[in-house]
Amino acid sequence: xxxxxxxxxxxxxxxxxxxxxxxxxxxxxxxxxxxxxxxxxxxxxxxxxxxxxxxxxxxxxxxxxxxxxxxxxxxxxxxxxxxxxxxxxxxxxxxxxxxxxxxxxxxxxxxxxxxxxxxxxxxxxxxxxxxxxxxxxxxxxxxxxxxxxxxxxxxxxxxxxxxxxxxxxxxxxxxxxxxxxxxxxxxxxxxxxxxxxxxxxxxxxxxxxxxxxxxxxxxxxxxxxxxxxxxxxxxxxxxxxxxxxxxxxxxxxxxxxxxxxxxxxxxxxxxxxxxxxxxxxxxxxxxxx
Amino acid sequence: xxxxxxxxxxxxxxxxxxxxxxxxxxxxxxxxxxxxxxxxxxxxxxxxxxxxxxxxxxxxxxxxxxxxxxxxxxxxxxxxxxxxxxxxxxxxxxxxxxxxxxxxxxxxxxxxxxxxxxxxxxxxxxxxxxxxxxxxxxxxxxxxxxxxxxxxxxxxxxxxxxxxxxxxxxxxxxxxxxxxxxxxxxxxxxxxxxxxxxxxxxxxxxxxxxxxxxxxxxxxxxxxxxxxxxxxxxxxxxxxxxxxxxxxxxxxxxxxxxxxxxxxxxxxxxxxxxxxxxxxxxxxxxxxxxxxxxxxxxxxxxxxxxxxxxxxxxxxxxxxxxxxxxxxxxxxxxxxxxxxxxxxxxxxxxxxxxxxxxxxxxxxxxx
Amino acid sequence: xxxxxxxxxxxxxxxxxxxxxxxxxxxxxxxxxxxxxxxxxxxxxxxxxxxxxxxxxxxxxxxxxxxxxxxxxxxxxxxxxxxxxxxxxxxxxxxxxxxxxxxxxxxxxxxxxxxxxxxxxxxxxxxxxxxxxxxxxxxxxxxxxxxxxxxxxxxxxxxxxxxxxxxxxxxxxxxxxxxxxxxxxxxxxxxxxxxxxxxxxxxxxxxxxxxxxxxxxxxxxxxxxxxxxxxxxxxxxxxxxxxxxxxxxxxxxxxx
Ligand SMILES: Nc1ncnc2c1ncn2[C@@H]1O[C@H](COP(=O)(O)OP(=O)(O)OP(=O)(O)O)[C@@H](O)[C@H]1O
Ligand SMILES: [Mg+2]
Numbered sequence: 001x002x003x004x005x006x007x008x009x010x011x012x013x014x015x016x017x018x019x020x021x022x023x024x025x026x027x028x029x030x031x032x033x034x035x036x037x038x039x040x041x042x043x044x045x046x047x048x049x050x051x052x053x054x055x056x057x058x059x060x061x062x063x064x065x066x067x068x069x070x071x072x073x074x075x076x077x078x079x080x081x082x083x084x085x086x087x088x089x090x091x092x093x094x095x096x097x098x099x100x101x102x103x104x105x106x107x108x109x110x111x112x113x114x115x116x117x118x119x120x121x122x123x124x125x126x127x128x129x130x131x132x133x134x135x136x137x138x139x140x141x142x143x144x145x146x147x148x149x150x151x152x153x154x155x156x157x158x159x160x161x162x163x164x165x166x167x168x169x170x171x172x173x174x175x176x177x178x179x180x181x182x183x184x185x186x187x188x189x190x191x192x193x194x195x196x197x198x199x200x201x202x203x204x205x206x207x208x209x210x211x212x213x214x215x216x217x218x219x220x221x222x223x224x225x226x227x228x229x230x231x232x233x234x235x236x237x238x239x240x241x242x243x244x245x246x247x248x249x250x251x252x253x254x255x256x257x258x259x260x261x262x263x264x265x266x267x268x269x270x271x272x273x274x275x276x277x278x279x280x281x282x283x284x285x286x287x288x289x
Numbered sequence: 290x291x292x293x294x295x296x297x298x299x300x301x302x303x304x305x306x307x308x309x310x311x312x313x314x315x316x317x318x319x320x321x322x323x324x325x326x327x328x329x330x331x332x333x334x335x336x337x338x339x340x341x342x343x344x345x346x347x348x349x350x351x352x353x354x355x356x357x358x359x360x361x362x363x364x365x366x367x368x369x370x371x372x373x374x375x376x377x378x379x380x381x382x383x384x385x386x387x388x389x390x391x392x393x394x395x396x397x398x399x400x401x402x403x404x405x406x407x408x409x410x411x412x413x414x415x416x417x418x419x420x421x422x423x424x425x426x427x428x429x430x431x432x433x434x435x436x437x438x439x440x441x442x443x444x445x446x447x448x449x450x451x452x453x454x455x456x457x458x459x460x461x462x463x464x465x466x467x468x469x470x471x472x473x474x475x476x477x478x479x480x481x482x483x484x485x486x487x488x489x490x491x492x493x494x495x496x497x498x499x500x501x502x503x504x505x506x507x508x509x510x511x512x513x514x515x516x517x518x519x520x521x522x523x524x525x526x527x528x529x530x531x532x533x534x535x536x537x538x539x540x541x542x543x544x545x546x547x548x549x550x551x552x553x554x555x556x557x558x559x560x561x562x563x564x565x566x567x568x569x570x571x572x573x574x575x576x577x578x579x580x581x582x583x584x585x586x587x588x589x590x591x592x593x594x595x596x597x598x599x600x601x602x603x604x605x606x607x608x609x610x611x612x613x614x615x616x617x618x619x620x621x622x623x624x625x626x627x628x629x630x631x632x633x634x635x636x637x638x639x640x641x642x643x644x645x646x647x648x649x650x651x652x653x654x655x656x
Numbered sequence: 657x658x659x660x661x662x663x664x665x666x667x668x669x670x671x672x673x674x675x676x677x678x679x680x681x682x683x684x685x686x687x688x689x690x691x692x693x694x695x696x697x698x699x700x701x702x703x704x705x706x707x708x709x710x711x712x713x714x715x716x717x718x719x720x721x722x723x724x725x726x727x728x729x730x731x732x733x734x735x736x737x738x739x740x741x742x743x744x745x746x747x748x749x750x751x752x753x754x755x756x757x758x759x760x761x762x763x764x765x766x767x768x769x770x771x772x773x774x775x776x777x778x779x780x781x782x783x784x785x786x787x788x789x790x791x792x793x794x795x796x797x798x799x800x801x802x803x804x805x806x807x808x809x810x811x812x813x814x815x816x817x818x819x820x821x822x823x824x825x826x827x828x829x830x831x832x833x834x835x836x837x838x839x840x841x842x843x844x845x846x847x848x849x850x851x852x853x854x855x856x857x858x859x860x861x862x863x864x865x866x867x868x869x870x871x872x873x874x875x876x877x878x879x880x881x882x883x884x885x886x887x888x889x890x891x892x893x894x895x896x897x898x899x900x901x902x903x904x905x906x907x908x909x910x911x912x
Binding site: 004005007008009011012013059118119122123124125126127129130132133134135136137138139141142145146149150217218221224225228229232244245247248251253256257259260263264267268271 | 386389390393406407410411413414415418434435436488489490491492493495496499502503504506507508510511513514515585586589590593594597598605606609610613618621625628629632633635636
């Protein structure tokens, strides 16, 4: 079991690390060689490897540099400090969660309307799909400016971007789920002469739960993306997106990568949290473990 | 009429009545006519009339009334929206909804593809979306620097075609298409190679799934640093963004064929390539199209966002960020419309192709 | 000998212990025989067929197909296999499903077409060649799958409950057809069924199996004449053999 699942994953991760180190040396070497030439220093291969991994603003930082930077900006800094990654993560996380909750609610409501009313189905469904072809992430900055202008500022504008992104997978998945009961079971319920409402509560809703959770995993990941991009351009001062932007302004590649890696960790934690919630719910609904 | 239909009809009649009472002296003749029509139509609720004149419950009647009222409202927009006009606008919308409800009810038992229902109804909904956008922005006097009305955006689309085309070419035809093709293509090849080894598949699938959930778009500044300001760096972002969804989906798809189908090919002693082309790839098509569709929107987003981090002075993302700074929101929305149209067109084309190729899949089967 | 199994054993390792699917199976099937495997559900009939077809590797004993290990027989395309379910590819029409093995073996398209037509006619699916599997009833799908197995004309046919999903009339008809085909071509057929009358009607040899662990409890050689009209099923001789099969089955159940 462990060997079957973990070993391949670890192998690939190790391979990625090796390739990463390789690229670190390769990409940072030109500048380093230039340096050697200027100062006319003798150099050996080991020097080169060591020095390419110790740049302040490398083209590509080595993994351990990024990890050290994360360590420095999480554990070593006070949580309230403006340079603490935990502080920035919290800003991003709170708007992610707010957006996710609103998106899930919107998506579920839409799905219920769509399943229960054919006119809604035909009118809304194509537009729900079309809504995602608007590159919302790309216009997030503008939306935030506009929302600021009408007096909405702080958490909510960013959360609205996340909502816009996350309602979509929820709505689509939930529609699928609400329609998933076996037609035979629906016929069975008909023979009991049950009302639409009863059919919904006893059959449709429970069958949609697994679909809902699958969609929620996608939705929460994309909510995080929305929050980060929402922080990018507004001259926002806090959040992982702001770290990315200021890192790119000042060429602080290590800072960019550490923000990226923190975002990745955050995404993983969020998906795992949804997964646990899914397992608990399904256990309570009597699924075998 | 069903309960919901009666409710819609009654609500519309009430709105019309309110408009008549409130604006009898101030409203233009067209608006008065519209309000009158709505109120008269409300009388259909009396069973006697409905029985005597079956024609009055036709959906076409509601459609005509809603369109007349909507046109009257649009014509009156410039004079300012008073309470009465809002009443007519809402009545118009309710009648539109009523028309759709009735069309649906008529169509409920019909089988097969119905153009009116599948194309007309969504377009009709889109019309109302634009209608209320227009009515709200102009009627409430929302400053155009916040949200320009659709008419203004439409005018922009017509007058600034040259700029829009240049931006479209830079962002879509160069960055998006190149990145999309390279990203999806290489992921497809990698997935096929990885699928040959159980060990690699077990490693790549969870990692690919994980990376797909990450905010990959964050690599945009790095790519701009590495590949320069022109479209190549945007294409690189698109490659990275589209690669993982495609790889993960293709990998899952390649193992989608059932055990029995694999056994069948085994009994023919079919070779690797034969199994790949005759069984695995056809069975993987629904998964592959899923990724292609997801990626079509991701690619657009990736290219536009990457332009925020540096670009030559052309491109959708560039235009959006500069025109926002100049408060030219109509231009910004025109760019958004171009992007959305390109996105919807790609998505639609992929969906059609998917329908053609995976016609056998349970979600498309026709009896 | 077409098939020779010697002390054949197969255990499945599962999460909750080992399943003895086959235990010490000894069986010989000669060329041109029609052998039925009959036994209660889960006694290992499918597993045995899959071992012959090299889809499963035995954990003990030996098995030879045409005097070769099963793998070589498979690579030599020595047999046609009809699965318990139709297993038709849903993106291919019925005709293209039937031609699938022919494509893989690299036959010319003219020959493919000719054979496909013949097979479609044989199983009575004329006019359905252009339809897709999901547009056919379950029984029709199974007939298409039989046609596919017959299409490439192997000397050995392995059939896993091919007629299980068919109605009585069609089943009788196909039984007759299968018998004629067998007589005409002299193929060796290994046939799994749940139906005693079907087993007795078709076979020259009936192998009775019992479950947990899967083993052979009785091998009955039928001395019914080669020429078998359907009403042979009312003759005393037929009933006598059927009785013996039934007793064999009951015995297997007794030690549960
Ligand atoms: N892949 C497998 N893994 C574990 N156990 C298996 C596997 N395949 C079959 N078995 C077990 O082996 C035994 C024999 O299965 P088999 O499919 O051969 O039965 P069968 O006689 O064909 O039954 P039926 O008449 O229902 O088709 C059963 O107990 C089954 O649970
Ligand atoms: Mg079986």
